[in-house]
Amino acid sequence: HSSPRIAEGHVFIGSDDHDLHAVNVTTNRASWRFDGGDRVRSTPFVANDMVYFGADSGDFFAVDFRGSMKWRFQAKRGIVSSAIVAGQSLYFASMDGMLYCLDARNGWVIWRFRLGKATVSSPALSESHVIIGAADGFIYCVESQSGKEAWRFRTDHQVSSSPVVYRDSVYCGSVDGGLYCLEVRTGRQRWKFDAKGPITGSPVVFDDIVYVGS
Numbered sequence: 001h002s003s004p005r006i007a008e009g010h011v012f013i014g015s016d017d018h019d020l021h022a023v024n025v026t027t028n029r030a031s032w033r034f035d036g037g038d039r040v041r042s043t044p045f046v047a048n049d050m051v052y053f054g055a056d057s058g059d060f061f062a063v064d065f066r067g068s069m070k071w072r073f074q075a076k077r078g079i080v081s082s083a084i085v086a087g088q089s090l091y092f093a094s095m096d097g098m099l100y101c102l103d104a105r106n107g108w109v110i111w112r113f114r115l116g117k118a119t120v121s122s123p124a125l126s127e128s129h130v131i132i133g134a135a136d137g138f139i140y141c142v143e144s145q146s147g148k149e150a151w152r153f154r155t156d157h158q159v160s161s162s163p164v165v166y167r168d169s170v171y172c173g174s175v176d177g178g179l180y181c182l183e184v185r186t187g188r189q190r191w192k193f194d195a196k197g198p199i200t201g202s203p204v205v206f207d208d209i210v211y212v213g214s
Contacts, residue, residue: 001041001080005051008065012051014040020053022067032067038078042092043122047085048104054079054092060100062107071107075100081132082122082162089144091123091130099123099132099140101147111147115140122162122202124170126184131170133159139172139180141187151187155180161212162202171210173199179212 002014010031011023019033020040038057045052050070054060056078062070076096083092090104095118101110116136123132129150130142135158141150161173169190170182179193195214203212 001039002053003043005044005046007046007051010065012044012046012053014042014044014053014055016041018055020044020051020061020063022051022065034061034063034067034069036061041080043082045083045085048088050104052083052085052090052092052104054081054083054094056080058094058096060092060102060107062104073100073102073107073109077118080120084123084125086125086144091125091144093119093121093123093132093134095119097134099130099142101130101144113140113142113147113149117158120160124163124165126165126170129184131163131165131172131184133161133163133172133174135159137174137176139163139170139182139187141170141184153180153182153187153189157198160200164203164205166205166210171203171205171212173201173203173212173214175200177214179203179210181210 004013036055058075060073075094081093099113115134119134121133155174156176163172175198181190197214
């Protein structure tokens, strides 16, 4: 489930064996592994000389490049959502239905926002907002500094897809088969493409073209 992340000459990836693995890209040998206590399905994020990731145990970890834990945060349920870091703020969601903002340096909670249901979606950032989908069928937009809701947009089924922000639009798929393009500032729908099948993966935008699987 976890996707690899490459940084500092290593590939970092989570596994169902409960470990985060660090593999040297030059030698193809394992440098270290860190026990997450349960399956690691989230994709690690690298920033501030740290590797950040969550586990099915509900633990969220910050580990340095030598595999030593710097801090741990405990959510109430498992974490499949992958984190994103901007400056000293770290954002991720949990199956407990919460979107968290932590201090990336020490794991202290800055704010938490209650989503309508659990989520496996990973957050995306605009200049001043965090955007994420949830199993209640909504795409949420939250102010990144305060944690206050800016807007929410209803789709016709759960949102497992992770949104992508491109220029002044956000693109996100839904299990209802729709690929939605929304205005970042207001959440107003600009257009919708019907894929005729569920969209659970995340879109990619390149050269003003949106690519998504269904």
